[in-house]
Amino acid sequence: xxxxxxxxxxxxxxxxxxxxxxxxxxxxxxxxxxxxxxxxxxxxxxxxxxxxxxxxxxxxxxxxxxxxxxxxxxxxxxxxxxxxxxxxxxxxxxxxxxxxxxxxxxxxxxxxxxxxxxxxxxxxxxxxxxxxxxxxxxxxxxxxxxxxxxx
Ligand SMILES: [Ca+2]
Ligand SMILES: [Ca+2]
Numbered sequence: 001x002x003x004x005x006x007x008x009x010x011x012x013x014x015x016x017x018x019x020x021x022x023x024x025x026x027x028x029x030x031x032x033x034x035x036x037x038x039x040x041x042x043x044x045x046x047x048x049x050x051x052x053x054x055x056x057x058x059x060x061x062x063x064x065x066x067x068x069x070x071x072x073x074x075x076x077x078x079x080x081x082x083x084x085x086x087x088x089x090x091x092x093x094x095x096x097x098x099x100x101x102x103x104x105x106x107x108x109x110x111x112x113x114x115x116x117x118x119x120x121x122x123x124x125x126x127x128x129x130x131x132x133x134x135x136x137x138x139x140x141x142x143x144x145x146x147x148x149x150x151x
Pocket of ligand 2: 087
């Protein structure tokens with residue numbers, strides 16, 4: 001995939017280079033929904049709706065080619081309201097081989113938490129949602145309003 005252009009770009013408007021997801025495919029601009037592609041709902045965390053973002057079911061791992069030209073990845077991390085108060089995940093950003101930011105464990109009973117990661121110089125950036133240390137039950141992990149800023 002080509003690296004993003006200059007300025008700020010929604011990650012859901014880019015092609016990823018690789019993606020894994022626990023249940024069905026990663027969804028663009030909706031929640032994970034069920035196993036089928038395209039069956040998600042508007043991304044919503046504690047009643048707050050987001051028009052853009054990536055909807056996953058943790059464990060999930062999404063890689064983008066940034067070609068050393070990007071500086072910052074930002075998103076609102078949260079468990080989607082489609083699983084009610086259930087679920088838990090940690091939302092991580094990896095720049096090449098190293099983890100550069102993470103949200104800490106968030107549950108379905110918590111509001112979204114902003115994550116800002118410096119990814120300067122990275123050739124590849126990955127958004128990773130872990131199971132939060134317990135299991136993957138109801139872990140509908142949203143990277144809401146996820147953007148990358150590049151030069
Ligand atoms: Ca789906
Ligand atoms: Ca979990």
